[in-house]
Amino acid sequence: MFQEIPRVDVKAKLTGRAKYADDLQFPNMIYAAMVRSTIAHGDVLSIDATKALSQDDVLGILTWKDIPGLSNKGKERPVLVESRVRFIGDGIAMVVAKSQKAAREAAKLVEIRYQPLAAVFDVKESMKKTAGWIHGRSNVETIISMQHGHVEDGFEEADVIYEESVSTQRVQHAAIEPESAVAVYQEDHMEVYCPPKSPFNVRRVVAETLDVSVNKVRLISAVVGGSFGGKDYDMSLLASRVALVAKRYQKPCKMTYTREESIMEGTKRHPYQIDYKIGAKKDGTLTGLSVQMVSDAGAYLSKSAMVAWRSCVESGGPYRIPHVKTDISVVYTNQIYSDSLRGFGSPQVDFGLEVVMDGLAERLQMDPLALRLKNALQDGDVHATGQVLSGVSIEKCLLALKDKSDYEQTRKRIASFNRDHASGPYRLGFGIAALHRGEALGAGGEGIDTAGVYVHIEKDGSVIIYSGLSEVGQGCQTMMVRIVSEILGIHSSRIRVTTLDTDYVPDSGPTVASRGTVIAGNATVLAAEELKTKITEVLSQKKWFKKNAELVFQNETITLRHNPEVSVSYQDAIKMVFSQGENLYGHGWWSAPKLVWDWKKGQGDAYFNYVYGACGCEVKVNIETGKTDIVRFVAVHDVGTALNIEEVYGQICGGVAMGIGYGLTEEVQLREGKIINDNFDTYLMPTAMDIGEIEPVILQEHSAIGPLGAKGLGEPVTSIVAPAITNAISDALQSRIVDLPADLERVLAHVKKGDAR
Amino acid sequence: MTTFTLHFWLNNQPESVEIPLTATLLDVLRDELHMTGTKRGCGIGECGACTVLLNGQAVNSCTVLALQAQGQKVETVEGLAKGEELSSLQQSFIEEHAVQCGFCTSGMLMSATGLLRQNPHPSEKEIRTAISGNLCRCTGYMPIIKAIEKESKR
Structure with a gap:
């Protein structure tokens, strides 16, 4: 277990000195505000800006005609549309003014005339041949499949078949920081300040928009006020927009979205409709699984196909199932588009399968935990992708859950409460869920799952880490400090992580897929190891150094392993290196292991590793109001070696809270393509009153591939919260909830169903 | 645009600033005084990122009109630490x-x-x-x- 180190960025955040994009001020700064589509599908016929331009302090209006490079690429990146709008919120023009207020007020005065087209809001409608096409000649972008064994054989072998249709809703990141960006025009390049999740992607889109090479765009990260998968695609658009204005007026330009705009254009989690059919022997042994899914991509493609691929690969859960057939259709609708959101396709299939596992357990008259344990994957088992697994820890997670939740006693206590209080308004329930989740991008993201990190030791022995991995609040900077501190054996206070500036840091890829710790962490290891080698080379010229001797770097001292009497202080060693005219620049570049996926067969080695988790939730449901209180949430996660256990605790609690919102209250509600709950008074996220007691249980099964044995964590923690909650509510009401969210109305409907039984 | 001069105590220091009549306390802090430690998250008093103390009471500064702070004591995050020393x-x-x-x-x-x-x-x-x-x-x-x-x- 490592010593605790404080977050590297914590003091600035506690004193108000941390600068987020909207906090930045530049001399002569101008402001832009968006004019957005008010219809869901159609063509822009005319833009009348006469009124807007006559207002005080208004400087002008920009449309796609002012874009030197790409305005949009059909299915992708609508910086400003050329004519076709595909959802309510699509960017049409920008009004530029001397103040933000003037820009926003004038933007409301721009009049757009449209030629409306038929719009489609339902995926099943959109799949019909009669639906209006949104891109190309079909609204089905792709169908991705996984096929393992012969699913019909699996159903023939079964004693029991259980079928269920489930659905998940559209939710959003709702980071507390709304999107903001500033572009500062420089003579030979464009400087962009923004909170990016994928800084090098944002830089590329800005360059494509301005029609310049990427080295003419310099992205400097502002402090990021939360991402959760957001501030990626949408940040590329915002950064490109301010860059256009800055270029046109040769002045710094800022644009900050209101919360309503942030919700209008911020990408969402894909809503899914899933039909399950699962077969099992009487003793609970799973024999076959069919999963048929439709994903709502919304109006643009973004990463919808990659999200769908992950859903497909993980659709069999952490279970041994000999025959699996999964298909997922990715379908466009004229609604705000879907993209990455913490979990990236996992939460939908984890919800679906875990609800189905409970339904099957009921059908088999078997305990839900026993059913999961019976089928839990083991080392050497064949995954539904055909991959032979190692490092499988799902059974350990389930047993830890059993222990920490006091499973049997809890079930008994709840049953007796419900018996004794049958005439009262409250019912208790307990539910569980389990998951496996592929680490990093997997075979779907081949070639981009790489990271570079530089570590420099200065002449005074202090260290700077240069990384392109975005600190979005998850603590990646602290993680890198931990690794360098451990490898060089020096105190963490010697180490600073530099601001992410694309002019100086290497591309470490996006902060997605819970990949930061593993991918960038490994690059950090390599950089630090290179420094150790450089120091060792210089020390090996010393008389006391025997040939091939091994050095130990610990406690600010470098010692001979076989003769601990012989040592040199870290500080002196650094001096020696520099006095020899050598450098202490360390470079780390790490690529995820090669993976293969056979798209035709729907089989392959999808991920280089899976992580595992299990959780249990106790709820108290008021059957008169439909309100569900989370009493207790036990979240067991195998995180590998915890690099910073307090931060792991915080990641789990935060992930669970987000999952509680997904399970109970959150839903982006659309009417004819228009979001009707566009601020936090109507889009309801959990507060401190709504989370009950969250109890993280941290298992540390060493990873063979992660840095110092660590595994990724950010997304798995969110992915199985909702099914544990709904399984608990189903337990309380004796009626199975199969749709999200389990809000008041849905719970009340199930109170009636349960009574009827 | 009608303006007025707001006099108030900000983190125990007297402060005067000429502002529009309709400005919120948050507008004054962030846009006029560039005290950006107080954040704007939703603009309707739901997220609490703009919370400051007004005469010792926690309020959402985005829903408080600046003129309500006339002559009053306002405390923000910038006032918590004493120099380098955190509270x-x-x-x-x-x-x-x-x-x-x-x-x-x-x-x-x-x-x-x-x-x-x-x-x-x-x-x-x-x-x-x-x-x-x-x-x-x-x-x-x-x-x-x-x-x-x-x-x-x-």
Whole structure:
């Protein structure tokens, strides 16, 4: 277990000195505000800006005609549309003014005339041949499949078949920081300040928009006020927009979205409709699984196909199932588009399968935990992708859950409460869920799952880490400090992580897929190891150094392993290196292991590793109001070696809270393509009153591939919260909830169903 | 545009600023005085990122008209530390790892400061109630609740 180190960025955040994009001020700064589509599908016929331009302090209006490079690429990146709008919120023009207020007020005065087209809001409608096409000649972008064994054989072998249709809703990141960006025009390049999740992607889109090479765009990260998968695609658009204005007026330009705009254009989690059919022997042994899914991509493609691929690969859960057939259709609708959101396709299939596992357990008259344990994957088992697994820890997670939740006693206590209080308004329930989740991008993201990190030791022995991995609040900077501190054996206070500036840091890829710790962490290891080698080379010229001797770097001292009497202080060693005219620049570049996926067969080695988790939730449901209180949430996660256990605790609690919102209250509600709950008074996220007691249980099964044995964590923690909650509510009401969210109305409907039984 | 001169106490220092009549306290802090520690998250008093103390009471500065602060005492996150030295509540936030992205942190600190002044030894339920107007999307609140609890026991 490592010593605790404080977050590297914590003091600035506690004193108000941390600068987020909207906090930045530049001399002569101008402001832009968006004019957005008010219809869901159609063509822009005319833009009348006469009124807007006559207002005080208004400087002008920009449309796609002012874009030197790409305005949009059909299915992708609508910086400003050329004519076709595909959802309510699509960017049409920008009004530029001397103040933000003037820009926003004038933007409301721009009049757009449209030629409306038929719009489609339902995926099943959109799949019909009669639906209006949104891109190309079909609204089905792709169908991705996984096929393992012969699913019909699996159903023939079964004693029991259980079928269920489930659905998940559209939710959003709702980071507390709304999107903001500033572009500062420089003579030979464009400087962009923004909170990016994928800084090098944002830089590329800005360059494509301005029609310049990427080295003419310099992205400097502002402090990021939360991402959760957001501030990626949408940040590329915002950064490109301010860059256009800055270029046109040769002045710094800022644009900050209101919360309503942030919700209008911020990408969402894909809503899914899933039909399950699962077969099992009487003793609970799973024999076959069919999963048929439709994903709502919304109006643009973004990463919808990659999200769908992950859903497909993980659709069999952490279970041994000999025959699996999964298909997922990715379908466009004229609604705000879907993209990455913490979990990236996992939460939908984890919800679906875990609800189905409970339904099957009921059908088999078997305990839900026993059913999961019976089928839990083991080392050497064949995954539904055909991959032979190692490092499988799902059974350990389930047993830890059993222990920490006091499973049997809890079930008994709840049953007796419900018996004794049958005439009262409250019912208790307990539910569980389990998951496996592929680490990093997997075979779907081949070639981009790489990271570079530089570590420099200065002449005074202090260290700077240069990384392109975005600190979005998850603590990646602290993680890198931990690794360098451990490898060089020096105190963490010697180490600073530099601001992410694309002019100086290497591309470490996006902060997605819970990949930061593993991918960038490994690059950090390599950089630090290179420094150790450089120091060792210089020390090996010393008389006391025997040939091939091994050095130990610990406690600010470098010692001979076989003769601990012989040592040199870290500080002196650094001096020696520099006095020899050598450098202490360390470079780390790490690529995820090669993976293969056979798209035709729907089989392959999808991920280089899976992580595992299990959780249990106790709820108290008021059957008169439909309100569900989370009493207790036990979240067991195998995180590998915890690099910073307090931060792991915080990641789990935060992930669970987000999952509680997904399970109970959150839903982006659309009417004819228009979001009707566009601020936090109507889009309801959990507060401190709504989370009950969250109890993280941290298992540390060493990873063979992660840095110092660590595994990724950010997304798995969110992915199985909702099914544990709904399984608990189903337990309380004796009626199975199969749709999200389990809000008041849905719970009340199930109170009636349960009574009827 | 009608303007007026706002005189008030900001973190125990007298402050005067010429502002539009319709400006909110948050507008004044951020846009006029460039005190950007106080954050704008929703603009309608729901997220609590803009929480400041007005005469010791935690308020959403986005829903308070600046003229309501005329002659009053306003405290913001910038006033908590003394130079380089953090307040003991800020220290508790470090020790309990109660900060992740940091965007809610200023508001959380101010709500907690307001609570602890009125009720130095709150129950856990009182802590949760006091910060229930402050949304946090990162921490799941647990580390923040622990930090405030720790501070109340110092």
